[in-house]
Amino acid sequence: MEALHYLCTHKIVTIDSSSLFSVSFEQIGILHNRFKQLSHNEETLLRENFSKIPDLECNPIRSQIIEAFFDRRNFRQNGEGTVEEIGFEEFLVTMSHFRPPTLNMSEHQREGVRRDKLRFLFNMHDTDNDGTITLEEYRHVVEELLSLSEAMEKDTAKSIADAAMLEVASISMGHMEPDEFYEGITFEHFLKLLNGFEIESRMYVRFLNMDTTTLCK
Amino acid sequence: DGVTAFPDAEKANMPVFTMDYPRIQIPFEITMWVLLASFAKIGFHVYKKITVWVPESCLLITIGLIVGGIMHSVHEEPPAVLTSNVFFLYMLPPIVLDSGYFMPTRPFFENIGTVLWFAVVGTLWNSIGIGMSLFAICQIEAFGVQDINLQENLLFATIISAVDPVAVLSVFEDVSVNEQLYIVVFGECLFNDAVTVVLYNMFNFVAEMPVVEPVDVFLGVARFFVVGLGGMGFGILFGFTAAFTTRFTSKVREIEPLFIFMYSYLAYLVAELFAISSIMAIVTCALTMKYYVEENVSQRSCTTIRHVVKMLGCISETLIFFFLGVVTITTAHEWNWGYILFTLLFAFVWRGLGVLVLTQIINPFRTIPFNMKDQFGLAYGGLRGAISFALVFTLPDSIGRKQLFITATIAVILFTVFLQGISIRPLIEFINVRRTNRNLDTINVEVHCRLMEHTMAGIEDLCGQWSHFYWKDKFMKFNNRILRKILIRDNRAESSIVALYKKLELQNAMEILDTVSGDISAAPSIESLYEDKKSSKPKKKFLAPDLKNMHDILSKNMYKIRQRTVAYTNKHALPNESQSREILIRRHASIRRSLRPGSFQSSVSGQRSHCGRYRLEVLHDQETMSETAYPSRRSRFGQPSRSSSRAMMPLRRLDTLTEVHSVDMVDESSGSGGGTSRTNAGDPHTPVPTKVSRPMTPETGIAKRKRRSGLRPHLLQAGPWNPETTQHGTLCSGGLSGTRRCESVPGLFERTLQGLYNTTTCSYHPKTR
Numbered sequence: 001m002e003a004l005h006y007l008c009t010h011k012i013v014t015i016d017s018s019s020l021f022s023v024s025f026e027q028i029g030i031l032h033n034r035f036k037q038l039s040h041n042e043e044t045l046l047r048e049n050f051s052k053i054p055d056l057e058c059n060p061i062r063s064q065i066i067e068a069f070f071d072r073r074n075f076r077q078n079g080e081g082t083v084e085e086i087g088f089e090e091f092l093v094t095m096s097h098f099r100p101p102t103l104n105m106s107e108h109q110r111e112g113v114r115r116d117k118l119r120f121l122f123n124m125h126d127t128d129n130d131g132t133i134t135l136e137e138y139r140h141v142v143e144e145l146l147s148l149s150e151a152m153e154k155d156t157a158k159s160i161a162d163a164a165m166l167e168v169a170s171i172s173m174g175h176m177e178p179d180e181f182y183e184g185i186t187f188e189h190f191l192k193l194l195n196g197f198e199i200e201s202r203m204y205v206r207f208l209n210m211d212t213t214t215l216c217k
Numbered sequence: 218d219g220v221t222a223f224p225d226a227e228k229a230n231m232p233v234f235t236m237d238y239p240r241i242q243i244p245f246e247i248t249m250w251v252l253l254a255s256f257a258k259i260g261f262h263v264y265k266k267i268t269v270w271v272p273e274s275c276l277l278i279t280i281g282l283i284v285g286g287i288m289h290s291v292h293e294e295p296p297a298v299l300t301s302n303v304f305f306l307y308m309l310p311p312i313v314l315d316s317g318y319f320m321p322t323r324p325f326f327e328n329i330g331t332v333l334w335f336a337v338v339g340t341l342w343n344s345i346g347i348g349m350s351l352f353a354i355c356q357i358e359a360f361g362v363q364d365i366n367l368q369e370n371l372l373f374a375t376i377i378s379a380v381d382p383v384a385v386l387s388v389f390e391d392v393s394v395n396e397q398l399y400i401v402v403f404g405e406c407l408f409n410d411a412v413t414v415v416l417y418n419m420f421n422f423v424a425e426m427p428v429v430e431p432v433d434v435f436l437g438v439a440r441f442f443v444v445g446l447g448g449m450g451f452g453i454l455f456g457f458t459a460a461f462t463t464r465f466t467s468k469v470r471e472i473e474p475l476f477i478f479m480y481s482y483l484a485y486l487v488a489e490l491f492a493i494s495s496i497m498a499i500v501t502c503a504l505t506m507k508y509y510v511e512e513n514v515s516q517r518s519c520t521t522i523r524h525v526v527k528m529l530g531c532i533s534e535t536l537i538f539f540f541l542g543v544v545t546i547t548t549a550h551e552w553n554w555g556y557i558l559f560t561l562l563f564a565f566v567w568r569g570l571g572v573l574v575l576t577q578i579i580n581p582f583r584t585i586p587f588n589m590k591d592q593f594g595l596a597y598g599g600l601r602g603a604i605s606f607a608l609v610f611t612l613p614d615s616i617g618r619k620q621l622f623i624t625a626t627i628a629v630i631l632f633t634v635f636l637q638g639i640s641i642r643p644l645i646e647f648i649n650v651r652r653t654n655r656n657l658d659t660i661n662v663e664v665h666c667r668l669m670e671h672t673m674a675g676i677e678d679l680c681g682q683w684s685h686f687y688w689k690d691k692f693m694k695f696n697n698r699i700l701r702k703i704l705i706r707d708n709r710a711e712s713s714i715v716a717l718y719k720k721l722e723l724q725n726a727m728e729i730l731d732t733v734s735g736d737i738s739a740a741p742s743i744e745s746l747y748e749d750k751k752s753s754k755p756k757k758k759f760l761a762p763d764l765k766n767m768h769d770i771l772s773k774n775m776y777k778i779r780q781r782t783v784a785y786t787n788k789h790a791l792p793n794e795s796q797s798r799e800i801l802i803r804r805h806a807s808i809r810r811s812l813r814p815g816s817f818q819s820s821v822s823g824q825r826s827h828c829g830r831y832r833l834e835v836l837h838d839q840e841t842m843s844e845t846a847y848p849s850r851r852s853r854f855g856q857p858s859r860s861s862s863r864a865m866m867p868l869r870r871l872d873t874l875t876e877v878h879s880v881d882m883v884d885e886s887s888g889s890g891g892g893t894s895r896t897n898a899g900d901p902h903t904p905v906p907t908k909v910s911r912p913m914t915p916e917t918g919i920a921k922r923k924r925r926s927g928l929r930p931h932l933l934q935a936g937p938w939n940p941e942t943t944q945h946g947t948l949c950s951g952g953l954s955g956t957r958r959c960e961s962v963p964g965l966f967e968r969t970l971q972g973l974y975n976t977t978t979c980s981y982h983p984k985t986r
Contacts, residue, residue, distance in 0.1 A: 056678050065675040164661045203669050
């Protein structure tokens, strides 16, 4: 299979089954085909390649999704900053954030998967890479999310973001002194905030059993 | 003819006191029974410990048994009203409407495959399995039931394999299992009606026929699809019609709730007319209709609808269990140890097996697979109830052993409700089934949920792997582009985040204003909070350092409120009562902190004289305030004390601010604006009683809401308010009882409501109540 050949020749991916990387070879093959299609058979993907996907146009957070692929923090190598182009390896690594949960996961594994996915979302928020989500960043996200609704008042988005930050503050910090200053949502607070939200079972891509590269543009 | 003491018979005088019982007999008896059942419900809650361990259905049946025993001993007949027709036409629809209307739609649609799988295949499995095994048992001579043939056994098995929504939900609600389990059991109960109806009719038909042909089986399958899909189709049709109708009801607000009930009931009846699944029809109707209708109708109608649906469902449920108990005693029974015990055994065994096998098959397709504990919950939670009971009474009398079937059904129902109902709670806690955190209705979760969904839809587009996010996205686009334009009056596409936010704020606004007007039932937590605060000492003076304490105490209060309100929500409360309060209180605290009195005060000082215009002015300022307030707030997020010292000045004037009630925290900030004007305008016109001399201390602030309720009529009669109120009315579209209430909403509240209402249908007219 071409994908395997690619992987073997490039000796890139070490699929460690005990960790969070349980994508099957078929899925890697499918993704590889898609990568080739998007990049027009080049070795690397640029941002413009993503922008050409028509279905993605209607997505309100399109730019953030695309950015996420070029964000070094998602490459699992503890890097920072962004890159201009990515190869298949980085594409695959970013996509691995969306693998489905396996049937018999221990609590520890489940927690790991959860942290992983939440980390992805957190990075989407935290554009300036300082480890916290400030009010401005949150507001930006909310405004983008609500940009689909017509006739939105600017106020409403701001109010929603503010109310949400307040919630976070009270959940994470408990009682605050009047002089205290809530800097922003750190990753730990983020985890605590979304405690009840079963993200590990909802945020995954279900691979179809057919090759859809002919269907998508 | 001597003088007689009484007049002659021919000369009848005007009777002073007559009695005509037969005329009112039926309504009177109905009312008495309903009252009796309701008293029983009140009685249960007197001793709280009972309801924790014993589900209400059991208690009601017990009371019914007692009453039945009394009636039997005085040789009274049970009310003739309890026929099968009455049950299916009058008592069942409200319960199903209640379940359908309050069904959580998102988890339902996410799990719809599993739900339908268990409903259809599960019921089939159970019916055929139990029927066959019972037939095998019948062959044994010792039990003396050899005359029951296969068709009759299958018919009986169908009846008792119908899991009943009423019984199950009343038990599961209290246990609060994880969402997946809950929705699957819930959905299964509601949708297995389709299968039950088909099988029942089929076996009924077949039981009377001497020979069964393969064609009949095939026709049965075809009939199943007709029944199921027909039910859903009718439901969707009526749901959309109802939504469309409510688009035009803006002038007839008073009868808006009526449409909901009439259309749902119509869906039910029409489905019954064609002998298709009426339960599915009414559930689908409620599901379809709810989303669009709640956008079209006024807030008041929305609350009315919810309350009435809950009330009707509650009454029906109570009555059903009650009568179950009564009829148990008063019918003629035919007992057969062998048959009945084996029925119990098979019902249990086949359900367990069914759940096991079906889960194995469907787990690979599920995102969150069911583990063994969930499966136990699923199997053990299969309680039978009133539907089986009613069905067995409709059996044709041509079936020889009808009495035996009735007895067996009642035995199964009582067994499952009592034994399984009582023991399910400790068992679930013991084996530690995954529970769910129900309070997820926060803005953060909603925002992140949407974020995740959009991300997933984007990723799916990116890799060309479409799955349910894609379809959901497509449906939402279709919804926004086409459906909403047709069905909703003010059809701007709205994000769910904004909708949730608005909903929460509106509900809280309603509740808080409701509380003040003396409606105690809406806010039990406030009552208890009040009790708690009675002991705290009110502050005498109101100085800058006190404000710092106020904020401390305020934030402490926030958490007390949260804990209190959570404890009061249960099945019989309307949803969203607690979190909304929490969010609004926090929000107002934030707004209060954010309003810098600097630019605010300048406008305040200039315009004190003319109340009417001033109010407009204030609102304008508050509108523009947001622009300036928020940027400054950003950098000082969470720093409340700066503003408070500046806000001191206007606040001091609030000494006589007795009328301003709602959220006192709001008053502190808006007090500089709206509140002050009100007192200034109010003083010359209305003597404000200084009943409450401690205006602004937060501990007593909330308590004051209750005390001040007595002042409200006073406000309403203040004549000079009127010129303000008309302007006010147009601005404050939160007119909950016309203009009169608006005037007492503090300025900030108005701003919030106005900001929200700008993008919603302005559903309040100043003129109408």
